[in-house]
Amino acid sequence: MNSHIADRRVGDRNILDAFALKFCAVVERHVKYIVVSGFVAISHGRRRTTEDIDMIIERMSKPEFISFHEDLINSGFHCMQSSKVGDVYDYLEEGDGVRYTNNENFFPPEMEVKFVKDELDELQMRTRKKLDFTGLDIWFSSIEFNIAFKEELLKSEKDMEDAKHLRIIYKDELDNNFIEEIKSKIRKLRLKQ
Amino acid sequence: MRDKLHMESVEKWAEFVRAHPREEWKRVVDVFVNAVYEKSQAFYARLEKTEEGREILARLKVERLKSVKRG
Numbered sequence: 499m500n501s502h503i504a505d506r507r508v509g510d511r512n513i514l515d516a517f518a519l520k521f522c523a524v525v526e527r528h529v530k531y532i533v534v535s536g537f538v539a540i541s542h543g544r545r546r547t548t549e550d551i552d553m554i555i556e557r558m559s560k561p562e563f564i565s566f567h568e569d570l571i572n573s574g575f576h577c578m579q580s581s582k583v584g585d586v587y588d589y590l591e592e593g594d595g596v597r598y599t600n601n602e603n604f605f606p607p608e609m610e611v612k613f614v615k616d617e618l619d620e621l622q623m624r625t626r627k628k629l630d631f632t633g634l635d636i637w638f639s640s641i642e643f644n645i646a647f648k649e650e651l652l653k654s655e656k657d658m659e660d661a662k663h664l665r666i667i668y669k670d671e672l673d674n675n676f677i678e679e680i681k682s683k684i685r686k687l688r689l690k691q
Numbered sequence: 692m693r694d695k696l697h698m699e700s701v702e703k704w705a706e707f708v709r710a711h712p713r714e715e716w717k718r719v720v721d722v723f724v725n726a727v728y729e730k731s732q733a734f735y736a737r738l739e740k741t742e743e744g745r746e747i748l749a750r751l752k753v754e755r756l757k758s759v760k761r762g
Contacts (some may be wrong), residue, residue: 512721513728538726543708544714547727548762549755578756597756604752605735633713659701666705680696 515634516606517600518551522636524573528566531555532626532639535647539660541632542667546656549606550597554639556623557613563587570598588638593625616679618687631667641668648682651688 500561511519518537525531537551558566565643567583576584578597595610622639629638638644641664648661665672708716738744 512724515726522729540720543705543720545704545720545723547724554692578752602737603739604755605732608755631713633717659698661700662701663705663708666702669709688728 504562508682514547514551514607516679517609518636519634520573520600520615521551521553521570521598521609524569524575525553525566526539526637527554527569528562529558529627530637530639532622534639534644535652536621536656536660538629538638538641538644541634541636541638542629544660544663550608550610553609553611554614554619554622555579555611560587575609576602576604577602578608610649616687618683621680621683637674640676641671642673643680645681646677646684647673649677650681650684 503535514537518533518541522531522533526605532554533551534554535552536546536548540546540548563585564587566588567577570577575598579589580586586596590613593612593615595612597608597610599605599608614623624642625640625643626637628635628642629641632638644662645664648657734747738748
């Protein structure tokens with residue numbers, strides 16, 4: 499195995515877990531965040547992988563973001579879109595995701611970061627959880643949110659399989675009324691034309 | 692569209708994960724995730740060694756950025 503690959507593992511963590519934990523530890527110092535979507539399913543044992551982990555963070559002022567971005571850079575992360583922090587902040591403000599890798603060649607894995615954009619994201623943030631099942635010290639959006647987004651909005655085969663996997667793992671604990679409530683908000687806020 | 696058998700295998704695996712301690716299913720997931728990344732990293736490292744490969748990597752980066760979801 500090449501040494502630069504081996505170096506990306508941390509202890510007994512796999513490459514994706516190690517990347518996520520290191521990134522989230524930096525984010526935690528600056529802003530409230532949640533990890534959403536595919537990585538939630540993977541960290542619950544779904545047998546697939548992903549190139550990018552999706553993260554939503556609370557909105558920050560430009561000076562706050564500069565401090566956060568510099569901490570990421572000093573911790574070994576690189577932003578794919580631009581090396582100019584002002585440009586990166588503008589992307590976020592415009593509603594785009596910005597991607598960070600842990601290597602200057604921009605090889606995966608990547609963290610795709612976005613600002614909270616509507617009341618649905620705000621509710622995800624307020625109901626965020628650390629999920630014991632994963633063994634990871636990471637804030638996730640709730641399982642109900644992940645299932646609702648995958649079944650109502652994303653709907654690819656991969657997403658439907660992720661939702662099924664999570665439904666089985668949490669079959670005695672899910673709040674199905676909450677899932678339906680979220681789906682209704684998705685239809686209202688994300689699927690309206 | 693993947694077949695019904697595939698979804699059945701997803702369900703069967705989820706049942707296994709639910710019924711077994713983390714260290715049992717995590718071992719399987721870790722081997723899978725690490726193998727995928729190690730293969731792709733080795734491939735990218737090979738590409739980096741030639742001018743043509745570096746051009747391919749630059750194009751790949753552009754394509755990956757295009758896939759960043761908006762809004």
